[in-house]
Amino acid sequence: MDDQKNIEKSPTVAAGSSSNGRGAGGRRVLLFAGRTAREILRDPLSFVFCLGVPLVMLVAMYALFSSMAPGGLFQLDSLTPGIAVFSGTFTMLYVTLLVSRDRTTWFLTRLYTSPMRNTDFVLGYAIPGILIGLCQVVICYLTAMVAGLITGSTDWISVRILPAIFCLLPVIVAYVFIGILFGSLFSDKAAPGLSSIVISAAGFLSGAWMPMETLAAGFRAFCAALPFYAAVRGGRTVLSGAVLTVGGFWRDVLVCTAYAVGMIILACLAFRFHARREAE
Amino acid sequence: MTEVKHNGDPALPRGAAIDIAGLTKVYRTGGKTTVAVDGLTLSIKAGEFFSLLGVNGAGKTTTIKMLSGLSAPTEGDATLGGFSVCKQPLAVRQIIHVSPQNTAVALNLTVKENLELMAGLWGKNGKESRAAADRVIRQMELTKVADDRAKTLSGGWQRRLSIAMALITDPAILFLDEPTLGLDVLARRELWTVISALKGQVTVVLTTHYLEEAEALSDRLGIMVGGKLRALGTVAELCARTGTEKLEDAFVALATEKGGTL
Numbered sequence: 001m002d003d004q005k006n007i008e009k010s011p012t013v014a015a016g017s018s019s020n021g022r023g024a025g026g027r028r029v030l031l032f033a034g035r036t037a038r039e040i041l042r043d044p045l046s047f048v049f050c051l052g053v054p055l056v057m058l059v060a061m062y063a064l065f066s067s068m069a070p071g072g073l074f075q076l077d078s079l080t081p082g083i084a085v086f087s088g089t090f091t092m093l094y095v096t097l098l099v100s101r102d103r104t105t106w107f108l109t110r111l112y113t114s115p116m117r118n119t120d121f122v123l124g125y126a127i128p129g130i131l132i133g134l135c136q137v138v139i140c141y142l143t144a145m146v147a148g149l150i151t152g153s154t155d156w157i158s159v160r161i162l163p164a165i166f167c168l169l170p171v172i173v174a175y176v177f178i179g180i181l182f183g184s185l186f187s188d189k190a191a192p193g194l195s196s197i198v199i200s201a202a203g204f205l206s207g208a209w210m211p212m213e214t215l216a217a218g219f220r221a222f223c224a225a226l227p228f229y230a231a232v233r234g235g236r237t238v239l240s241g242a243v244l245t246v247g248g249f250w251r252d253v254l255v256c257t258a259y260a261v262g263m264i265i266l267a268c269l270a271f272r273f274h275a276r277r278e279a280e
Numbered sequence: 281m282t283e284v285k286h287n288g289d290p291a292l293p294r295g296a297a298i299d300i301a302g303l304t305k306v307y308r309t310g311g312k313t314t315v316a317v318d319g320l321t322l323s324i325k326a327g328e329f330f331s332l333l334g335v336n337g338a339g340k341t342t343t344i345k346m347l348s349g350l351s352a353p354t355e356g357d358a359t360l361g362g363f364s365v366c367k368q369p370l371a372v373r374q375i376i377h378v379s380p381q382n383t384a385v386a387l388n389l390t391v392k393e394n395l396e397l398m399a400g401l402w403g404k405n406g407k408e409s410r411a412a413a414d415r416v417i418r419q420m421e422l423t424k425v426a427d428d429r430a431k432t433l434s435g436g437w438q439r440r441l442s443i444a445m446a447l448i449t450d451p452a453i454l455f456l457d458e459p460t461l462g463l464d465v466l467a468r469r470e471l472w473t474v475i476s477a478l479k480g481q482v483t484v485v486l487t488t489h490y491l492e493e494a495e496a497l498s499d500r501l502g503i504m505v506g507g508k509l510r511a512l513g514t515v516a517e518l519c520a521r522t523g524t525e526k527l528e529d530a531f532v533a534l535a536t537e538k539g540g541t542l
Contacts, residue, residue, distance in 0.1 A: 031401055032401065042429075106381065115370065
């Protein structure tokens with residue numbers, strides 16, 4: 001038993017014992033989250049896709065089409081929420097790529113034998129993803145604000161920008177956890193393909209640049225049941241200055257929140273499933 | 281109990297002992313039962329360099345998964361540094377590190393950042409992590425690539441980083457799963473030098489298909505066939521048992537032996 005005492009007194013085990021506490025768990029999450037952020041942000045293409053593409057779309061669509069359809073889809077107060085919702089899907093893509101690559105390269109296999117728990121991993125992927133997604137939304141709105149100031153076409157953003165950003169938070173959360181879900185279940189070859197389906201869906205079914213009123217009622221109801229259109233419509237409602245009704249704005253927020261909660265649950269289950277499968 | 285974790289006293293053996301008793305893993309899928317590891321019983325001394333050999337499907341990786349607490353044994357138990365993998369898997373994780381077959385590094389992080397991340401995840405604070413990273417960078421001769429991102433390194437350097445990431449956690453027991461897989465002969469020889477420097481510093485369990493690697497590095501070897509330990513001993517003992525001169529011939533003789541037992 002003397003040997004056992006030596007082991008228990010050893011620095012490694014002593015450090016490990018304390019690292020099982022809640023504070024150490026939080027520190028592990030922050031460390032892993034920092035690593036996730038650096039992995040995503042150090043890829044130059046992430047800036048191209050997460051910022052470059054949405055901002056070019058926002059400015060180009062506004063410049064090209066707003067005068068052709070005054071008061072319509074391509075005015076900044078309609079276009080900006082749509083582009084912001086669309087841009088979040090690229091963060092999902094990068095989270096998907098990172099999780100699936102961590103599996104393929106066995107980085108997760110190495111960490112499964114560490115003191116980290118499944119929730120530490122999931123939070124370590126999700127927190128930077130959500131923050132990056134929120135930054136995208138903020139930058140989209142700031143760009144729109146500048147464009148609006150230059151053209152003198154808007155007066156809304158400075159007043160309503162915070163609630164407009166807040167109402168997109170659930171859909172950003174949903175995207176990030178979809179990324180964790182796909183990355184946990186599918187290979188680094190298949191997962192990006194599935195993400196591109198969600199990206200396309202967010203583009204076409206969100207009404208970002210397509211008038212939903214012209215669609216058949218049934219299809220419109222289908223779109224309203226998805227988080228994309230609900231999020232865009234919610235953002236537009238805030239920016240329009242309309243009264244935020246339970247049956248309108250808050251229902252849209254509820255739809256997006258329901259998807260976010262569902263995706264959190266599914267992503268956690270998928271990650272746990274992968275960890276167990278890896279163990280066996 | 282014979283195992284001792286090093287605590288800085290040079291008089292004590294470094295590493296921790298492994299005692300495996302009747303370790304068994306049975307998979308049941310769709311009515312089909314597969315015995316991946318069958319009643320493995322084995323002791324590895326503290327500080328020993330032990331190689332686990334076997335053809336594909338022999339049960340080596342399953343054994344490592346059970347010993348590292350990733351996979352629960354169907355039967356039997358093993359103690360690592362005195363901690364049971366069945367009853368104290370979290371304590372086991374604190375004293376081991378598994379360096380997997382793939383390099384398993386964070387590709388967009390620098391060498392130093394990878395090392396600090398590992399140290400932090402295993403419980404060191406920021407200052408300790410930086411100091412440990414500097415120490416391991418010197419120990420593993422990674423200084424000239426310390427600020428390079430992992431994805432820019434060659435295969436050999438990535439393997440070296442992978443082992444450094446294992447060492448920075450101060451493991452008492454280190455599992456190296458095919459550490460030189462896919463490397464050219466020069467990179468492999470360089471890595472052998474690095475790995476052989478670990479002898480006596482930490483208990484090492486190596487799995488490999490390169491028999492010359494096992495021969496060059498190991499104190500003892502175990503040969504697994506069909507989930508069972510077929511042979512155990514030093515290279516000289518295994519060659520003597522099979523009447524061969526080279527480990528490769530001894531391995532072939534033992535692996536193909538009909539109904540052979542330990």
